[in-house]
Amino acid sequence: MLLLTLLTACPVVDEEPAVEIGTGELDFESLVEGQELAIIEGPQGGFHLLSAIRTKGVEGGDPQRLDNPNNPTITLDVVHDGDSVIIISPFTQGLDEAPQSEAPFTHQMTNRFAILGIDEDDELVGETVVLSVRVDDVNGVTVQDEVTLDLFPHPDNH
Numbered sequence: 001m002l003l004l005t006l007l008t009a010c011p012v013v014d015e016e017p018a019v020e021i022g023t024g025e026l027d028f029e030s031l032v033e034g035q036e037l038a039i040i041e042g043p044q045g046g047f048h049l050l051s052a053i054r055t056k057g058v059e060g061g062d063p064q065r066l067d068n069p070n071n072p073t074i075t076l077d078v079v080h081d082g083d084s085v086i087i088i089s090p091f092t093q094g095l096d097e098a099p100q101s102e103a104p105f106t107h108q109m110t111n112r113f114a115i116l117g118i119d120e121d122d123e124l125v126g127e128t129v130v131l132s133v134r135v136d137d138v139n140g141v142t143v144q145d146e147v148t149l150d151l152f153p154h155p156d157n158h
Helices: 002-009
Strands: 018-023 035-041 047-056 073-080 107-116 128-136 142-153
Touching: 018 128, 047 073, 047 128, 047 142, 073 107
Parallel strands: 018 142, 035 142
Antiparallel strands: 018 047, 035 047, 047 107, 073 128, 128 142
């Protein structure tokens, strides 16, 4: 009886590995299908989408050491009309620990630029794209997520 009481009192932890693609400069912000996301013009004249990810059941590695052999490989992509329009991907980098409030997610990366191979934001303003992520960890775990977004120009773009 005591064992049954203990088992029912403890929350069930979802151990299924997963990743969620989102946005956010300091904190992870979820994205939903059809949401609008800003195309941001950077200080060097290029354009990017602000992305973020959070994971569970994935080896997070060490965000302070790019050479850590336990760091996961992350592939971001932005697809428009069937073609990838991102210019830097994949990359290998450790993930930060997620705040307790993000449970069951355990790791995250915020403020990650998905750098676009476009010359002007007009090329994608008002267009629909698929923002996706794939995370491969050192233990052979692979998780993926994607969201369809509508793009608009950031108000600070020239």
